[in-house]
Amino acid sequence: MKKNVGKIIEVSELSVKVLLYDQNIRIKDVLQCELEGQIYKFEIIEIDSNIAQAIPYSRVAGLKKGIDVDLQEGGIQIEYSSKILGKIYNPFGETIDDQPNDSLRKRNIYDRNLSVEEISIDNQPLWTGIKALDFFSPLQKGYKMGLLGGAGVGKTVLIKEIINNVYKKFRSNAIFCGIGERSREGKELYDEMQADNLLEKMSMVFGQMGESPCQRSKAIYSGLTLAEYLRDEQNQDVLLFVDNIYRFIQAESEISTEMKRIPIENGYPTTMATDISEVEERINSTNKGSITSFQAIYIPADDITDEAVQSVTTHLDGQIVLDRKVAEKGLYPAINVFKSTSKAIDPEKVGEKHYNLVQETLRYLSRYQELEEIIAVLGIDELSDEDKNIFYRSRKLRNYFTQPMFVSENFTGIKGEMVDIADTLQDVEDILNGKYDDIDEEKLLYRGKLNG
Amino acid sequence: MSTHIENLVNKKIEQIKNKENVFDSGKVINVKDYIIEVTGLENVGFFEKVIIWEKGMGYINQIKEHSVIVAIVKQNAPIQVGDIVNATGEQFKAIFAEEGLGRIVDLFGIDLLTGRAFEKFKYINIENPTIPIMDRRAVKRPMLTGIAGIDLIYPIGKGQRQLIIGDKRTGKTQIALDAIVNQGKEMRKTGDDIVCVYIAVGKTKKEIKNIYNELLKRNALSYTTMCVSTNDETPPVASLTPYVGLSIAEEYMHQGKDVLVVIDDLKKHADIYREISLISGRTPGREAYPADIFYLHARLLEKGCQYKNGGSITILPIVETKGGDITDYISTNIISITDGQIVLSEKEYSRGNKPAINYGVSVSRLGGAVQDEEMKKLGAVIRRKFLSYLETKEVYELANMDEMSEELRNKMKQGRKIQEALKQQKFSPLSPSEIQERFEPFKD
Numbered sequence: 097m098k099k100n101v102g103k104i105i106e107v108s109e110l111s112v113k114v115l116l117y118d119q120n121i122r123i124k125d126v127l128q129c130e131l132e133g134q135i136y137k138f139e140i141i142e143i144d145s146n147i148a149q150a151i152p153y154s155r156v157a158g159l160k161k162g163i164d165v166d167l168q169e170g171g172i173q174i175e176y177s178s179k180i181l182g183k184i185y186n187p188f189g190e191t192i193d194d195q196p197n198d199s200l201r202k203r204n205i206y207d208r209n210l211s212v213e214e215i216s217i218d219n220q221p222l223w224t225g226i227k228a229l230d231f232f233s234p235l236q237k238g239y240k241m242g243l244l245g246g247a248g249v250g251k252t253v254l255i256k257e258i259i260n261n262v263y264k265k266f267r268s269n270a271i272f273c274g275i276g277e278r279s280r281e282g283k284e285l286y287d288e289m290q291a292d293n294l295l296e297k298m299s300m301v302f303g304q305m306g307e308s309p310c311q312r313s314k315a316i317y318s319g320l321t322l323a324e325y326l327r328d329e330q331n332q333d334v335l336l337f338v339d340n341i342y343r344f345i346q347a348e349s350e351i352s353t354e355m356k357r358i359p360i361e362n363g364y365p366t367t368m369a370t371d372i373s374e375v376e377e378r379i380n381s382t383n384k385g386s387i388t389s390f391q392a393i394y395i396p397a398d399d400i401t402d403e404a405v406q407s408v409t410t411h412l413d414g415q416i417v418l419d420r421k422v423a424e425k426g427l428y429p430a431i432n433v434f435k436s437t438s439k440a441i442d443p444e445k446v447g448e449k450h451y452n453l454v455q456e457t458l459r460y461l462s463r464y465q466e467l468e469e470i471i472a473v474l475g476i477d478e479l480s481d482e483d484k485n486i487f488y489r490s491r492k493l494r495n496y497f498t499q500p501m502f503v504s505e506n507f508t509g510i511k512g513e514m515v516d517i518a519d520t521l522q523d524v525e526d527i528l529n530g531k532y533d534d535i536d537e538e539k540l541l542y543r544g545k546l547n548g
Numbered sequence: 549m550s551t552h553i554e555n556l557v558n559k560k561i562e563q564i565k566n567k568e569n570v571f572d573s574g575k576v577i578n579v580k581d582y583i584i585e586v587t588g589l590e591n592v593g594f595f596e597k598v599i600i601w602e603k604g605m606g607y608i609n610q611i612k613e614h615s616v617i618v619a620i621v622k623q624n625a626p627i628q629v630g631d632i633v634n635a636t637g638e639q640f641k642a643i644f645a646e647e648g649l650g651r652i653v654d655l656f657g658i659d660l661l662t663g664r665a666f667e668k669f670k671y672i673n674i675e676n677p678t679i680p681i682m683d684r685r686a687v688k689r690p691m692l693t694g695i696a697g698i699d700l701i702y703p704i705g706k707g708q709r710q711l712i713i714g715d716k717r718t719g720k721t722q723i724a725l726d727a728i729v730n731q732g733k734e735m736r737k738t739g740d741d742i743v744c745v746y747i748a749v750g751k752t753k754k755e756i757k758n759i760y761n762e763l764l765k766r767n768a769l770s771y772t773t774m775c776v777s778t779n780d781e782t783p784p785v786a787s788l789t790p791y792v793g794l795s796i797a798e799e800y801m802h803q804g805k806d807v808l809v810v811i812d813d814l815k816k817h818a819d820i821y822r823e824i825s826l827i828s829g830r831t832p833g834r835e836a837y838p839a840d841i842f843y844l845h846a847r848l849l850e851k852g853c854q855y856k857n858g859g860s861i862t863i864l865p866i867v868e869t870k871g872g873d874i875t876d877y878i879s880t881n882i883i884s885i886t887d888g889q890i891v892l893s894e895k896e897y898s899r900g901n902k903p904a905i906n907y908g909v910s911v912s913r914l915g916g917a918v919q920d921e922e923m924k925k926l927g928a929v930i931r932r933k934f935l936s937y938l939e940t941k942e943v944y945e946l947a948n949m950d951e952m953s954e955e956l957r958n959k960m961k962q963g964r965k966i967q968e969a970l971k972q973q974k975f976s977p978l979s980p981s982e983i984q985e986r987f988e989p990f991k992d
Contacts (some may be wrong), residue, residue, distance in 0.1 A: 105596045107611040110840070155677065157595040157639060161611050184682070193682055224736060246880060253913075276842075279850055280707070280887065283684045306678035306850030309843065346842060353831045353839040363833020394884060396834070398875040422873070424908045426935035471943070477951075509916060509928030525695060538936070 098167040102148065104129065107159050110354040112138055112307060114148045114165055121148060124195065124206060126168040131159060137188075138165075139172065139310060142355060151310045151339075153188060158302065174318050176203040181269065182296040184286065185322075187314035205317040208324055214382045219445070222388060225514030226254075227263045228497040231524065233414045233438035234446055234452065234517075237333060238381035240389045241438075242409055245418030248487050249430050252281055252416070253287045255336055255392050256341050256503040257429075259285075261514055263279035263335060267431040268354040269326050270335040273319030274302040276312045276343025288503075305343070309354075312347035320378050334387045336379060342394035345372065347402045362396075369407050376411040381464075400435075414438030427498050433461055455523050457493060461468055464490035485530065488537070493525050494542040513544035522547055552665070557599055574616075576600070576631040580983035582620040583609070583827055584780040586633045589616050595674075597640040601632040606784075607640035609828070617828070619784040622656070643794040644799050645669040649743070650769040652760055652776055655792040657783065660776070675791040676798055678850055685854045687887075688945045689905065690918050691862045694977020695723065697905045697970045698986060700927045701934070702890060705918025706806050707854030709863045711882055713874055714892030718904050720866045722974050724810040725759065727864060730977045731808055737979075743800045744768070744808045747793035748776035750786050750816040765804065766975060786820045794851045799860035809852070813866040814845060818878045835877050842881050849885045854930070863904070874909065888912035901971060908938055925979055929967060930987050936961025966990050 101121060106113035114127060121127075121140065127150055128137040133385055136159055147287035152159075174180075174189030177199040184193040189205070191197045220237045223230050235241050245251040262268050280298045282302050289295045299322050303315030316338065326332045345368060352365030379389050393409070396402055398420060410413055416429075416436045423430035443451040467479065467487050479487060502512030523546045526532060532546065540546070552594050574588025584606070592598065608616050618633065621640075643657025645666035652660040657669050660847065687707040704710045704727075712720045720812035724746075724948045730785035731742045746763075748756055756776050763769050775793040790811050790909075797807040811817075820840060825838035833839045835901040845865075869880055870892055874883070883889050888911045897904035916924035937959060944952070950958070969986050972978070978986070 105613050109594075109610075113613070158593045158609075160591060160593045161613075192680065203780075220659075226570075246875065246884075257772075276846070278885070278887070279679070279681045279684060280687060280853060282681050284686055287686060288680075302681055304678075304681060304850070305843075305846035307847075309840070345837075349833065349839040350843060353833070359831055359833065359839075363831065363837075363839050397877045397880050420909075423911075425939045426908075426932070445896070468943070477943075504915070508932075509925060541932075541936075 098165045098169060101127070101167045102165050104159070104161050104165060106145075106155055107161060108354070110122070110151060110350065111150060112150050112156065112159070114138075114140075114150055116143070116146045116148055118167070121167065124171050126171050127165040128168055129163045129165040131163055134158065137168070139314075140475045141351065143178045145543070150354055152308065153310055154308050170202070170204060172314060172318070174199045174205055174321050175199040176321065176329075178330070180299045180322050180325060183299050185299070185318060187301060187311045187318050189318055192302070203321055203325075205314065205321045208321070208378055210377065210382065216381050216386075217387055217525075218381060221440070221446070222262065222266075223517050225265070225516070226257060226260055226270040226429065227499050227515050227520045228433070228436075229258075229416060230429065230517045231431050231450075231457075231497070231516075231520050232441075233416050233436045234440045234450075235388070235438060236440055236445070237388055237415055238386040239413040239438075239440075240376070240379060240391065240411060243390060243392045243413040243418070244395055244400065244405065244409070244415055245392075249418040249420050249423045250428055250475075251392045251418060252339060252396070253501065253504055254416070254429050255337060256285065257512075258390055259337055260502050260512075266299070266333075266335075266536045268333050268335060269330075270298045270299060270327070270337065271319050271323045271373055272300040273315055273336065273338045274300065274304055274485055275315045275337050275338065275340055276303065276305045276346060279304045279306060285433060300461050309347040309350035312343055313351060316341070316344050316375055320375070322324045323387050324378070326380065327387055331384045333385055336389040338388050338389060339392040340394050341375075341391045341395070341408055343525055344375070345353065345408075352522035360465040364403055368404060369538045371383065372407050372411065376408075384533065398522055414440065427494065428501070428504070430500065433458065433497075450521055453521055453528070456528055456545065457524060460486055460490045460493060460509050464494075485533075487532070489527055489530065491534055491537050492535075492540050495537055496523060496527060496546070498542050500542045508542065515544050519547060572631045572635045572637070572702040574635075576627060576629050576633060577615065579627055579629060580621070580827055582784060583824070584618050584620065584627060585615050586618055586916070587615045589633065589635050592616060592635045593639070593641055595741060597638055599634045599636060600627055601634065602625050603631060619824070620782050621785045621788075623782065638881060640674060641671040642674050643669045644672045644796055648773045648796070649771060652756065652774040654776060654781075654835045657787055662986045663741055672799060674788055674795065675847075676795055676851075678847060679853055679855065683856045685856055686917075687914055688917055689854075689860075690920065690923070691727075691806075692730060692734055692980065693723070693727040693901055694733065695726055696978055696983045696986065697903055697907070697972070698723075699978075700891060700979065700983050701907060701931050701970075702888060702905075702910050702912040702924060703919045703923070703927065704862065704864075704888075704912065704914065705914050706862050707852060707860040708888070708912075708914055708918065709849045709852040709865065709886040710912065711865055711867060711886040712892070713867045713869060713879060713889050714904070715869055715872055715894050717890035718894055719902065719974075720868070720892055721759070721812055722746075723892075723903055724812065724864050724866060725762055725821045725976065727808065728763065728772060728810065729768045732766070732768050732771065733977060735771065739943075740754060741805045742771060742808065743805050743974045744772040744775045744795075745793050745797050745810070746772060747790050747809065747811045748774065748778075749789055749811070749813065750779045750820060751776065751812065753778050754941045783820045783824050785833075787817065788826060790814075790817060790848055794848060797861045798851065801855055801861050802857065804857050804859045806859060807861045809861060811865040813865065813868050814882055815867045815869075815878055818845070837877065841878070842885075845882055846885050849882075887914055901967065902974075903972060905970075907934060918979070921982055926984055926987055926991065929991055933959075934963060934966045934989065937966070953978075962990055
């Protein structure tokens, strides 16, 4: 701790201005002061000659000008040792679950850039056991998968299901990074992991929606640092879950407005693309280990063309888009099959059979959409026999891709199920070939595999 | 104005006369509606209460290098450049009084029915820090509204935040009032301790009085506080009122009680906050709302929780939409905060399906986790059947009923019966056993 490096000259809800006495203060340094027994901390965002703009860790009620500030050396740091597993941190590297925070080795949450040489590309498939996901947007180790969806269409449920399936199946260590989402869900995830004895293989960072923009914007960096430790020091294949990366940009927008920087459309910060790249480029695999990431992406106002959403998706290897129209029909996971893709949908990667089935399924479903409109005017009876087949089989396909989930057993009252990709492919082929023509479409709702 | 403010002013005048604390008083140099700039207040803290000499009261909204920005919360006369402003050395706080139960109160601790201040009170923070993630517990106890469409299909748990959203006059407030009234019935049955807080933002006095009368008529006031800002208060007051309502709720929660909070409504609150932000010169974002509009509501609604001491805060925020569009910016923001939404539609309302819930788009993220075993089992079946009916109805609208398969025809018939059974008049709550009796026949 370096004493008296400056004093506060301005205070507003989300920022403070500090007059610096010390020449050696840098951007991203952390300042702190104490007033009436309360400690206030800030991170420096901008320095203009000897005046620094900083953002507070939490609320500043009661703070005055003229108060001296100290420098907390090393900036924001988090534990960088095998002690990280099983712990819950806030974005500033402090444990919030009463566990010791005593590793000798800590690391600044920003210092890590990968060179092109270090980047390694692995091609092993990674199956989640979720039919729609494995079929329409299969993933491979080291992939970055986006889960896009508007408010309340089931992003968090799906990410929890993936955690449940992938994590239980592969038993590799995982980092969960909760950004700007519900504290209730964060706590429930913690409780569930603890109940299943999975906590010791995982660490979590939370900067949830009730917290300051400073917290919400730092959580991703802290989470990344933990994932990098497991990859670089332990040579592991790590799973990184980020819920929700959009909230990181949202927090950056709040900070940027406070800094009075000129925004781009919809109030997003000018530096948005840079900020995202800085984060996304750190999520990569090296020859030491891999990071496979699942990133939930909130779609504001159901507008998928939103600038922030688009900026994130350019970094991804695949995306699963959740659609309100599908959710309204009670079909979960509410996947929009036309917008959900993956770089692995390639005959060379998933094989001819899988590839062809996806193409055929999409052909059926897009014809089904057209037929729906025709039926609205003419009724079903007017369709040709071929179209009737497409119509009924498509409805069956649509129902088939719903799935009972482990994490929503409470809601649906049906036991969760994982489905092997080979079974999914077989079932889809059978439905397309008319094997289930005589079965009521209802019977295909919320079940696992059909054959056997 | 209340006595404690007068006392404060007198104390300060005394100090100034004695030339103590010369820096504690400043001058207005700029007036922009209810946002003023003051010089000379060198030693004030952020969010400190200040008195505008004989004219009103405000709080420090920003401390600048050579001046401070004050947001006005009380004003009796027009404020002019040159007016004297005195610091008070204390945070701007709200007032909590146990006597507030059964009354309509504002954030200054005034009983609006009598115009008098409460005798026994304590100061509370306008806004408390966020409840730490590790102090929360799973939401799993049911919060019964007495409405079958909610308790059975989209249940609410104690500690849940469930949005009520819909156009004008679709019965949003009614659902909230039904829930409040039903808490009385629950308390008589179980002996639990429940407190309700009804928060009104920017409502007319007539609307507030109406709600008061409704609750009075149904004996719901003995356990309900109405924390309101009428629409003639200054915007800073309206923007703080929901926080104060939640601070009052937190007081009760820390006593181990279950609290039900209704916020009516958050769209208006967002608009008021936008006005303040734009007048203060902050950069507008999407739909001209400031960048922190999500944070504004997120930190408010995050106060809803099942707390570790057994108490809880359940929040039913209300949002008004236009043309039935729930995908606009503010609505989706709030949907992404809450644990589910009850969507009310004009179409259902005019068809006479009351409560006018649109079951297709309504959601409860907690679902069966907050229902007891029987309700959970029954609810899951009825929900699935009913949603499937609604979807099929849409597709086969034009199809000839007689040509349908037996199975399909039965499904349609049963679906219609479920819809009929879901109809319920206002203030006619059903208990879980009554709901089960009513819906058991549709189980198979």
